[in-house]
Amino acid sequence: MKTALPERVRGVCCAVPIPLERARASRSVEILKALADPTRLQMVGILKGSEAPVCICDFTATFKLSQPTISHHIARLREAGLVDVVKEGLWAYYRLSGRLEPKTRALLDVLF
Amino acid sequence: MKTALPERVRGVCCAVPIPLERARASRSVEILKALADPTRLQMVGILKGSEAPVCICDFTATFKLSQPTISHHIARLREAGLVDVVKEGLWAYYRLSGRLEPKTRALLDVLF
DNA sequence: CAAATACATAGACAGATGTCAATTCGTCTG
DNA sequence: CAGACGAATTGACATCTGTCTATGTATTTG
Secondary structure, eight states: OOOOOOOOOTTOOOOOOOSSOHHHHHHHHHHHHHHOSHHHHHHHHHHHHOSSOEEHHHHHHHSSSOHHHHHHHHHHHHHTTOEEEEEETTEEEEEEOTTOOHHHHHHHHHHO | OOOOOOOOOTTOOOOOOOSSOHHHHHHHHHHHHHHOSHHHHHHHHHHHHOSSOEEHHHHHHHSSSOHHHHHHHHHHHHHTTOEEEEEETTEEEEEEOTTOOHHHHHHHHHHO
């Protein structure tokens, strides 16, 4: 089928309305950036699929990465508001944040 | 309410199964990276909301960025397989790819 | 054909990102 | 308290990213 291309006049370009309000776009980008890494994406998937909070040390055992790198990735997820931490003695347990925006939950439902 | 934390034994950590197959995770990250920029996210939103293909020159008029930067962003979307280009004379028209995976469509439905 | 127009490419550069080794900080336990 | 252990922080480094200016490539039109 032929695509209907709009008529154009040389030298005349028109700004189009942007669909997302600035703050909303900003928040979306924050979340997308946090998820846009293989390790962090899998981490979030693990947390989404896990009833109980997951210990950081199990993440360290899961991925072929150094402990500081795991710690760094988890920190990024925390900064984006995607996960909560519960510290108990030596251990730090993480879980999906309980205050995820519905849109964010929907996003995770699509991804996993 | 009290969170039920798993029992732990010192020195014993367990790898957990990762939820996404490597190839699938890889593709998801590719898409997330492509969307994880305010300009590109708005571009995709515009294309999603537009019946007819959109001319690059209108994007150049829409965002406060140089023409090569717009070109660069659109190229990133193209490399991620999110958009198709139709060239007609001087102009280049872009639209959402016609072969988006259903999951990708669902992702965009959540975002916009 | 020459000038103008739309777009892409190349090169440069500052800042962000992913990774690691080394260190520090807290907490438990002998 | 001293050592061991889990986790976070720091500093370093290579790579990636977003942006720009300058240049190149097609295409249209006078």
